[in-house]
Amino acid sequence: MYQGSVIELSQSALRGNLSYIRQLVGEGVIISSVVKGNAYGHGIEQFVPMAERENIRHFSVANASEAQRVHASLTRDSHIMILGDIDEESLAWAIEKGLSFWVFNPARLELAQALAHKIGRPALVHLEIETGLNRTGLESYHLPRVVELVETHPEDISVVGVCSHFAGAESVANYLRMEHQFTEFQRISQELSPIFSHRTLRHMACSAATLNWPKSRMDLVRVGIAQFGFWPSEETRIQFLLKNGQQNMDLIHFKDPLKRILKWKTRVMDIKEVSPGEFISYGNSYLAKRHHRIATIPVGYYHGFPRRLSNYGYVLIRGKKAPVIGVVNMSVTILDVTDIPGVATGEEVVIIGKQKNAEISVSSFSEQTSLLNYEVLVRLPGDITRLKVR
Numbered sequence: 001m002y003q004g005s006v007i008e009l010s011q012s013a014l015r016g017n018l019s020y021i022r023q024l025v026g027e028g029v030i031i032s033s034v035v036k037g038n039a040y041g042h043g044i045e046q047f048v049p050m051a052e053r054e055n056i057r058h059f060s061v062a063n064a065s066e067a068q069r070v071h072a073s074l075t076r077d078s079h080i081m082i083l084g085d086i087d088e089e090s091l092a093w094a095i096e097k098g099l100s101f102w103v104f105n106p107a108r109l110e111l112a113q114a115l116a117h118k119i120g121r122p123a124l125v126h127l128e129i130e131t132g133l134n135r136t137g138l139e140s141y142h143l144p145r146v147v148e149l150v151e152t153h154p155e156d157i158s159v160v161g162v163c164s165h166f167a168g169a170e171s172v173a174n175y176l177r178m179e180h181q182f183t184e185f186q187r188i189s190q191e192l193s194p195i196f197s198h199r200t201l202r203h204m205a206c207s208a209a210t211l212n213w214p215k216s217r218m219d220l221v222r223v224g225i226a227q228f229g230f231w232p233s234e235e236t237r238i239q240f241l242l243k244n245g246q247q248n249m250d251l252i253h254f255k256d257p258l259k260r261i262l263k264w265k266t267r268v269m270d271i272k273e274v275s276p277g278e279f280i281s282y283g284n285s286y287l288a289k290r291h292h293r294i295a296t297i298p299v300g301y302y303h304g305f306p307r308r309l310s311n312y313g314y315v316l317i318r319g320k321k322a323p324v325i326g327v328v329n330m331s332v333t334i335l336d337v338t339d340i341p342g343v344a345t346g347e348e349v350v351i352i353g354k355q356k357n358a359e360i361s362v363s364s365f366s367e368q369t370s371l372l373n374y375e376v377l378v379r380l381p382g383d384i385t386r387l388k389v390r
Contacts, residue, residue, distance in 0.1 A: 281326025
């Protein structure tokens, strides 16, 4: 059933993004598609098969619930890695299904060993090392216990990865901190190497590090926002330009190698005329000072179109900007189409994406809403229909 708007996902744009990232990281480096946050708002169930179609065979998720959704969406023999929280029941499920997961304290490793022994299948673990983010990660004093557990129970524990996470690869201001983290990672992973096998993967790189810090790529890169066509930050994009021959900083003519795969659109549900001197929408925030022709769309703050865009934001109709007038309602928003001749009920309205020669990017939408790209995307409700397009 139509729910007021639809999100289209472009297979060709995804193909181009992944092809470019593969070219960047080189052969032999695994791309783990990070699909946490409902695939950054794109929809796990819709996106995972699209990524598999482009030969992605490794997915990263934040928790067991997301892992179960990815597992149910797989169309190929792909691997799932859980980066964050898992309860005991889900941990047993992950071991049974052959999923890997991060271990950031000895207690989790002890539980995994006990469950693996009971199930009769080894737990596939990635040892997360604390290198300076100070969020989660094994501290130096944890390592003797970790080594002991792995060496004592080789049939129950398989160390398939050693990993860490950078504290802000999106900004050059964090460069020294990242250098320290990388050095720590190299030192500690070398100390742990006796418990590794030929399968053990070293990985630290997120999207920003993958794009701009080649030495961090190692055996696997965890690519999230970039695969969807977005730069982790404007600074990341500028750094990339500088490192790839754009010394003149010609941002206007720069051919972006990343293409947004998402387009969010709706339709005009009603048209009406408003006379001068009348208020539009709730309250008295907008007083018509001239004759207005207004269009109502079935999208409001419930659907992820923020209330702060009242009397401020805009969408695209017929390739032109249609300003939001009045207060954004829970389920509808009112647009001023007075200066866009011929707008009729049922016409396409683009909230994010391209229409004719105009575009509202997620970054421009973010600027309107004072939210980060990431926040805008993950706030898109899961019940909006996602459709794959060419």
